[in-house]
Structure formats: structure tokens, C-alpha cells
Amino acid sequence: MTTGKEHRMTSAASAADLAPTAYAWEIRATGLKVRAGRRRMAVDGLDLALGTGVHGLLGPNGAGKTTLIRALATVLRPAGGTLELLGESAGGRSGHRALRRRIGYLPQEFGYYRRFTVREFVEYMAWLKEVPKAEVPAAVQRAVERVGLADRADERMKALSGGMVRRVGIAQAIVNDPVILLLDEPTAGLDPAQRLRLRKLLQELGTDTCVVVSTHLVEDVAAACTDVVLLDEGRLVFQGTPDDLAAAGGPGHMGDSPLERGYSALLRGPGRERGAW
Structure with a gap:
């Protein structure tokens, strides 16, 4: 049986490719700010470090998940702070052709x-x-x-x-x-059996890839992710394991599962009260 690393494509490698890895994290953001449109700061002062594994990105509508994914894909430029991908700066106006290949x-x-x-x-x-x-x-x-x-x-x-x-x-x-894989709502339109197969594929990919999965389905996070990142209003609310997320909630919080109750508890903390919808 081959491992994920053995399964990678072989190709002629440059000296830079063969050099030891020069970064501690595949993704690292410090005080990251990213605009959605001209005015709204959808990601606002985010500190985040992600390495190999499957990272579930959760948050309510408008939390900044898609904007963050687009910034990580180098589609959007940061408006402030720093963003490093594979040890390279993803800020500024310079092209990222070599980075996008990975x-x-x-x-x-x-x-x-x-x-x-x-x-x-x-x-x-x-x-x-x-x-x-x-x-x-x-x-x-x-x-x-x-x-x-x-x-x-x-x-x-x-x-x-x-x-x-x-x-x-x-x-x-x-x-x-890829070394970094960014999936924005990958289970949309998939039937239950297909979602199960996707979870298995994500687990396989996460053995040697930094996978970031944005989703509204908390159960997908529990089944496939090694780590959970919870955003609200463009800021980091929580980062930890699915078990840590489940432990944050209790019987008095909304949700049909421990994970959903933990999600609700973290979003309804001090200063985060929400209406019925």
C-alpha cells in the first residue's frame, strides 16, 4: 500500500524543490485583514497558523470564510497584516504564479x-x-x-x-x-454516500497536505477534520479539535449534537448574542 507521499507525482525537481522545507507552517496569518468589496472588512485582524492535516472552517453566513479562502488562494490581496503561504509572502501586488502551482x-x-x-x-x-x-x-x-x-x-x-x-x-x-488544498463548500450538491466518500478522500489527502475545508455541515467536520477553525465577523473565535468544540457546549445550548451545541455556545458568548435567525 502506498502512502500519500509516495503517491505524489514525480517530476524533474529544481534545486529549490530539493532544498529542506523553509517554513514552519503551510499557512500563517498575522493580523490579516481582507476586504470583501470596497468597504467591508470581511477578515479583520486574523491570527492563524495551519499545517498538515484537514482543517474545518466553520462560521455563520458573513463570517468571512469565503473571503479567507479566496485570500489563501491568492485571488484576493490582503488589505493589512501579513499572510505567508509555504513560507512566501502572499501580500502585495506581485504575481504568485509559482505559488499557485502548489x-x-x-x-x-x-x-x-x-x-x-x-x-x-x-x-x-x-x-x-x-x-x-x-x-x-x-x-x-x-x-x-x-x-x-x-x-x-x-x-x-x-x-x-x-x-x-x-x-x-x-x-x-x-x-x-497540491501542498495546500482549499475547498469552499465541497459537499454542496453531494448525496450522503458521496459525502462519505469525500470524507475518506479528505482524510487520505490530509496525511501530507494542508487541507482547508469551508462548510456549513458540522457533522462533516467531526468525520473528516483533525482541527476546527471557527470564524465570526472576520475574527478567530475558536481553534481546536472536534472534541474541544463539542466540549464547549452543554444541554442548554442549541443543536442536535455535541458539536452543534459547542458551535452555538461559542457563537453566543459575551457580545455575540443572535436573534432567532
């Missing part, structure tokens, strides 16, 4: 060409991520197999269900064998 990203909604087959689309994304040409066929085949779409690889995207399209999105995010 990141996989699935946004909440991703664009695709409806007439492309699954294989053609994932191949195209591999090309954009500069996967070496000789390695593309094997990388694409492995990616579609890992999301359970090997038997649909030659079907056109327009013929797929919403859940299958979402799985293609996950395939394109992992085709470059």
Missing part, C-alpha cells in the same frame, strides 16, 4: 466549458497549473478516479448532474497534487 482551489461556484468532457476539463486545468506535459494523462486519470468519476471521464460536462460537476471541481483542485 495550491489546489475549489470555489463555491466554478466556471467550466459545458462541451468539454470531464477528462478534457481536468486536463485543461492541469495545463493551467503547469503540470508537466508527460505527467498530465496519469495525473488526470488519478484525479478522476479519486472522486469516483473514472466511468464518466469521457462524458461531456453538460450531461452531468450537479453533484457530479462538484466532484469534477474537486478533481481539478487535486490534479496538480
Whole structure:
């Protein structure tokens, strides 16, 4: 049985690739500020450090989860503070082409060409991520197999269900064998069986990858994540294990499970009272 590290694609490595890892954390933010639009500071003074493992990103609507994911994907520039990805600064206006080759990203909604087959689309994304040409066929085949779409690889995207399209999105995010994998609501549109398979895949990927999963489904965090990050109003409210999150709540808090009650307790602490909705 191969390990995750043995499963990574082999390619010609530069001296920089072969050098010892020069960073303590795959993701490190200090006082990070990121705007959503021109005015609203959706991430406001965030301190966060994430390494190898599966990190569940939780929070109510408007908490700043998607804005944070987009900043980690280098789509948005920080408005303040510092953000380091794989030891490199992700701030400023300079390009991040080399850095993006090592990141996989699935946004909440991703664009695709409806007439492309699954294989053609994932191949195209591999090309954009500069996967070496000789390695593309094997990388694409492995990616579609890992999301359970090997038997649909030659079907056109327009013929797929919403859940299958979402799985293609996950395939394109992992085709470059990323060191940082960012998934924004990856279980949207997946049926229960598909969600179970995704949880297993996340656990496999988390053995040697820094995986950040934004989700509204607390049970997905319990099943797949080694670590939970809870945001509210752009700030860090909690970081710890799923067991730590469950221990934060009690019988008097809202929720149908210990995790949901812990989530409610942390969001309804002093100064965080909320209405019924």
C-alpha cells in the first residue's frame, strides 16, 4: 500500500524543490485583514497558523470564510497584516504564479466549458497549473478516479448532474497534487454516500497536505477534520479539535449534537448574542 507521499507525482525537481522545507507552517496569518468589496472588512485582524492535516472552517453566513479562502488562494490581496503561504509572502501586488502551482482551489461556484468532457476539463486545468506535459494523462486519470468519476471521464460536462460537476471541481483542485488544498463548500450538491466518500478522500489527502475545508455541515467536520477553525465577523473565535468544540457546549445550548451545541455556545458568548435567525 502506498502512502500519500509516495503517491505524489514525480517530476524533474529544481534545486529549490530539493532544498529542506523553509517554513514552519503551510499557512500563517498575522493580523490579516481582507476586504470583501470596497468597504467591508470581511477578515479583520486574523491570527492563524495551519499545517498538515484537514482543517474545518466553520462560521455563520458573513463570517468571512469565503473571503479567507479566496485570500489563501491568492485571488484576493490582503488589505493589512501579513499572510505567508509555504513560507512566501502572499501580500502585495506581485504575481504568485509559482505559488499557485502548489495550491489546489475549489470555489463555491466554478466556471467550466459545458462541451468539454470531464477528462478534457481536468486536463485543461492541469495545463493551467503547469503540470508537466508527460505527467498530465496519469495525473488526470488519478484525479478522476479519486472522486469516483473514472466511468464518466469521457462524458461531456453538460450531461452531468450537479453533484457530479462538484466532484469534477474537486478533481481539478487535486490534479496538480497540491501542498495546500482549499475547498469552499465541497459537499454542496453531494448525496450522503458521496459525502462519505469525500470524507475518506479528505482524510487520505490530509496525511501530507494542508487541507482547508469551508462548510456549513458540522457533522462533516467531526468525520473528516483533525482541527476546527471557527470564524465570526472576520475574527478567530475558536481553534481546536472536534472534541474541544463539542466540549464547549452543554444541554442548554442549541443543536442536535455535541458539536452543534459547542458551535452555538461559542457563537453566543459575551457580545455575540443572535436573534432567532
